Amino acid sequence: MSFPSRVIINEVGPREGCQSESPPIATAAKIELVNALSETGVPVIELVAFVSPKWVPAMADAEEVLRGIRRAPNVRYTGIFLNVQGLQRALAADCAIDGTLTVSASNAFSKRNTNKTVDEALAELPAFIRTYAAAGIPVRRINVAAAFGCNFEGVISLDRVLSRIDDVLAIAYAHGQQPSSIKLLDTMGWANPEQIRRTIAAIRSRWPELEIALHLHDTRGLGIANASAALGEGVREFDTAVGGLGGCPFAAVQGAPGNIATEDFAFLCEQLGIETGVDLDRLIDCVGLAERIFGRTLPGHLAKGGLFRDVRPALARR
């Protein structure tokens, strides 16, 4: 075990949570949730997706949400995009942008999620790089979606993941870019702790210069165990969603749990002595707000179990 001393939490709940909702969450409610999350100490909030309103109507108000939020000084407000048109919208909006090159390890998921095969997605990467460059943004990261398994294709081999990273790095290097980080996305909740360890070890051994980040889903209950395994390997950056919001509209079983819950993950870190900068009380307040906005109990545990310091006074009152 070599735990990091500090981790970065990317709060993705507003984006992951809202994108699947039908009817869409009201713009004002999205803004209220982001404003509350801005006070929790998370350093990054991913709040919008610049995708076609035809395919994802729940994200049609991306620009309006970005305009409407109250920005905290130490928070970066980000979004995602699946094609160059989406990136251009993000550049035109007031949105923090990491130069990211995204590819899926699964061809079937790539087709379903972006309407492009993996080869077509790779072929579009130079256009992404040029668009970033024109905006003065270096390529900082590679994202590999469906890196641990796919509801459409089944198990994804480690060789396939390494080969996808190779493909993207080759394109980046050919265009004079030096990504420093790779994010592995367990988009459909297939990972297990051993696979996490094995995958991290293989990437580190091949590309020791690359930082690793993880985007984990708790679809089948292993999300926090996977995060714990990754922390033990020293991983320092995680995507999480308040309350365990999330899921992928093109991938998840209806009603499946979403991303790992920010509050459960931050609590794990606190228990392991790893700093997150997050105020758990405020985060739990945000879970309550999210449950009111989404109109249902969310899967995260900590808000139901209670912080240790809350438990004794509550029991004394019973």
Place this chain on the structure above:
Amino acid sequence: MSFPSRVIINEVGPREGCQSESPPIATAAKIELVNALSETGVPVIELVAFVSPKWVPAMADAEEVLRGIRRAPNVRYTGIFLNVQGLQRALAADCAIDGTLTVSASNAFSKRNTNKTVDEALAELPAFIRTYAAAGIPVRRINVAAAFGCNFEGVISLDRVLSRIDDVLAIAYAHGQQPSSIKLLDTMGWANPEQIRRTIAAIRSRWPELEIALHLHDTRGLGIANASAALGEGVREFDTAVGGLGGCPFAAVQGAPGNIATEDFAFLCEQLGIETGVDLDRLIDCVGLAERIFGRTLPGHLAKGGLFRDVRPALARR
């Protein structure tokens, strides 16, 4: 990591789930749930508590449930008891009994759960041993409740846990008994993966002859991560509850998640190549049955996320 090749799952859902319900679950529904669980491959089902109907009315039908179930040949049907009168009831019923000596690491929890201080509980152990002996049952196990933390007392130090084990072993040895196993109960969901590893290492170093078993709650979302850490240390026996039923009527925050879910834990084992003997499809059917009986969605994930082999046909139908 030194995973065991096989683990024993003690299914405690009927006992842990039913004991906190108000109004009580109907006897026939308890029997139906146990009968269904008997077909899943779990080797042990803990289905009743021999406790005062005055304090735990939901368990007043313990004998009736034991009489009513259809017994599968390879399943042991067990119950718990908190005092010698309860043990005598268990002996009179058709209930498999392990010679177990139980003590709490927390004095406050002991008082709340059993109306005895730890010293009083220790003082009663010889009476347990004599009662077991009269029935020809050797003392096989020590249970330490609240071994990782307590909602009433806060953090429980490792020294305190070791000292409690010492106390109980001294009494067992003085009466010619040789317990071979110690079960650590995270009764109120305080454990974290590092604490699990540290505690296991300390017990192994002091008493290498004792097997370790774990009873984990998922109160704050770390239950499966704790189980994963324990599997990595070679622990071979776990208490789990179908659907994540459970909680302790004297301990938990109202509405807190319960034990680790049997199906999520068994899925973790399957993914790690560890045999459980459990049929996950049948277990997921039991989650559905339990949700109908308890009238609510249970916290376990796998039934919502779906087994990998179920996901693709379901998606094809959408």
